Each structure stands twice: as C-alpha cells, then as structure tokens.
Amino acid sequence: MRGPCQNSSCTFNATKTCVLGNPPDDCENRPILDEGNDKDKENEKDADDGAVDVEDEDDASRADAVHVGTPVLTEPDDGLRSLPASRTLGVAQVNAITESRPACLVGIVGLAGAGKTAALVSAYLLLSNGSFKGFSYADSDTLRAFEEITRASRTWQKGNPPEQITVHTTLSNDREAGFLHLRLRRDEDDRIFDMLLPDLPGEWSRLLIDRDDTERFAFLGASSVIWIMVDGRQFANAGRVAHARYRAKLLIERLANLLKETRPHLIVVPTWQDKVAFPQAEAEILLECGRSFGFEVDIAPIASFSWNDDIVPGEGVAELFNMTLTAGPPPPDFWPDTDPASNDRKLASYRRDV
Ligand SMILES: Nc1nc2c(ncn2[C@@H]2O[C@H](COP(=O)(O)OP(=O)(O)OP(=O)(O)O)[C@@H](O)[C@H]2O)c(=O)[nH]1
Numbered sequence: 001m002r003g004p005c006q007n008s009s010c011t012f013n014a015t016k017t018c019v020l021g022n023p024p025d026d027c028e029n030r031p032i033l034d035e036g037n038d039k040d041k042e043n044e045k046d047a048d049d050g051a052v053d054v055e056d057e058d059d060a061s062r063a064d065a066v067h068v069g070t071p072v073l074t075e076p077d078d079g080l081r082s083l084p085a086s087r088t089l090g091v092a093q094v095n096a097i098t099e100s101r102p103a104c105l106v107g108i109v110g111l112a113g114a115g116k117t118a119a120l121v122s123a124y125l126l127l128s129n130g131s132f133k134g135f136s137y138a139d140s141d142t143l144r145a146f147e148e149i150t151r152a153s154r155t156w157q158k159g160n161p162p163e164q165i166t167v168h169t170t171l172s173n174d175r176e177a178g179f180l181h182l183r184l185r186r187d188e189d190d191r192i193f194d195m196l197l198p199d200l201p202g203e204w205s206r207l208l209i210d211r212d213d214t215e216r217f218a219f220l221g222a223s224s225v226i227w228i229m230v231d232g233r234q235f236a237n238a239g240r241v242a243h244a245r246y247r248a249k250l251l252i253e254r255l256a257n258l259l260k261e262t263r264p265h266l267i268v269v270p271t272w273q274d275k276v277a278f279p280q281a282e283a284e285i286l287l288e289c290g291r292s293f294g295f296e297v298d299i300a301p302i303a304s305f306s307w308n309d310d311i312v313p314g315e316g317v318a319e320l321f322n323m324t325l326t327a328g329p330p331p332p333d334f335w336p337d338t339d340p341a342s343n344d345r346k347l348a349s350y351r352r353d354v
C-alpha cells in the first residue's frame, strides 16, 4: 500500500489523479507504507531513547491516520454551519431582543418607491465608510441582509448612475415583517444603541391606505418611533402634490387608528432632497395632521443618494437616526425621589437630613 503523494506539484492527494499520468499504485512519488517496518523502527528508537517522546507519538498517530482514499480536508465543523443565517429577523426574534435588552424598534412605512430601502442602504454605506455623523458602527445581527440590499449600489459607475439603486422590496413571507439590526456607538458618550429597522414592501402601506389592511402592521404598537417616508419630489410638483399630500395624510390617520391609544413619535421623512427641497408649507400641513391625531411629530428631510454636486449623498440620514434615538419617551427615573408621607411605614418614611 502506498501513502500520500510527496510531489508538491501534483494534485493527486486532492483529486486522486496523478498529474504525471502515473498509475497511482505504481507511482514512485507515493512511498510504500510498511507498517511492520515502521513499528520496528519506532521500537528501536524507543529502546535507544529509553522513554517515549510524546511529540513523536503524536506524529506517528497522525501518520497512521492518513489512509489512501480519505479526504485531505476534513469536513467543516458542524458548529460553523449552525451560525445564524444573518438575514432579516422575524417578529419572534425581534421580541426576544427587545425583551432581553433595551432596543429602539422603528416602524418604517411609505408607498413603493418612497425611498425606505434607500435610507437604510445609505445609513449602512455611511457607517461602513466611517462617515456617519455622530455615530460609528458597533455590530449587526443582519449583515447579510444589509449586504443584499446594498449590493446594487456598489456596482454603478460615477457619472452613470442607474435609475434604481435599490431593488423593489419583496419578502419571502409576505405576512411577516423582516427586520434589520444595527448596533451604533454614539461618539459623544460612547453609548451603545441597538436599533431594529424593518424593510417592508410599499405594497403593505398601500393596502393600509386603500383597504385599511392593518394585520401585518401589528408590530407598530411596540415601536418607539415611526418613520413616514414620502417621495419629496412629488410634493414639489404642482401636478402631483395634491394626491401625494392626500395619501400621506390618510396614512397618518390609518396609523392613528391601528395604534389605538399608543402614540409613538412620528417622523415624516421626505426623500430626494438632492433633487428638490421639501416645501415648508407641505411640511406644516403634515406636522399639523400628525398633531391633530395626538402624535408628537417631526420632519427630517434626507437625500439617501445624490445626483447633485451641492448635496452630499446621505445628507440628513445621520440626523434622522439621531432624532430617532432621542425622540423616544424619556427613560423612567431609576429611583424617583418621593416625599415621605405620615402614613408610610416607619422604615420607608425614615430619611436622614444631610
Ligand atoms: N437620488 C436619490 N435617489 C433616491 C433617494 N431615495 C430613493 N432613491 C432612488 O429611488 C429608488 C427607489 O427607492 P427605494 O428605497 O427602493 O424605495 P422603497 O420605498 O424601498 O420601495 P419599495 O421597496 O418598492 O416599497 C432607489 O433605488 C433609488 O435609486 C434619494 O434620496 N435620492
């Protein structure tokens, strides 16, 4: 029996085919294995040394382990294969995260083409470039999902931008939202923030507006902030503004109804600021509409990408994230200071004057 091939330029050990065309069983580059002789030699050596060298013993067992026909590389470790898929997270996983640590769950709604995915892609690209104002990237449980939605934006050439940088969002399970996870570190105080951001098809918002189809949006009740994404270009176009405004106001009304008593902070996010500034009068109308339904509401215009030399790509996106992280309700007092009452238990009402 012959052992593995000793010729470093031959691939026999991996392919079982000799590059020199030698019959494998007669090839001189494969030494004849003579187990009996090897053992005799080992015995002689042991006798000479007087003791068994542990390293030598290991080498011998490794040599014994090499058999003709066994794969050169071992199979990948099972543990590796069970790593999380790292695609978007489902509602159950999001619940598990929000129950185990403080996390900011954002609701993102808006019609198809409003720029929902583009805003997430823009944030991810800015973070990966280290140019996300005020924050740096700390971690993500959904890197593959980010890479997937970002892929198209990496391939276009300067001066020749494509019509669509991101692709229309579809979900493998059209009934359940898919969430992206980002952990950010705030520069000013090194504080860590976990954010959960859904990337949903615009079709869901259309069905909410047209048919009051609320079922898929149940998770919004647990969100601390909701972004209402609108295509800013439509609000600066005399022929389209009335329809765009009507749809945006109806979306706010539908949200108010589906959220019942809960009132997360609303942020109206006009996109395409590189093309045209969002008209102030339209901003006022949407802010007023939100307030009339009891929401606290802000406006954060963005340019996720930019075809305009005067506006940097991603303008306003970091501000939108910052506003989101500071917009939520203030954390409750850790240990509120209360006045002692006369009917309190003695120990509870005891307080030492300093
Ligand atoms: N220049 C520029 N292009 C933008 C901006 N926002 C979105 N776009 C472009 O508009 C296209 C559509 O935006 P998306 O983010 O995919 O739209 P969406 O809201 O996710 O749409 P659906 O997934 O279909 O619901 C993108 O591919 C970009 O090319 C922006 O602020 N500036």
Ligand SMILES: [Mg+2]
Pocket (backbone or CB within 6 Å): 116, 117, 118, 167, 168, 169, 199, 200, 201, 202
């Ligand atoms: Mg999308």
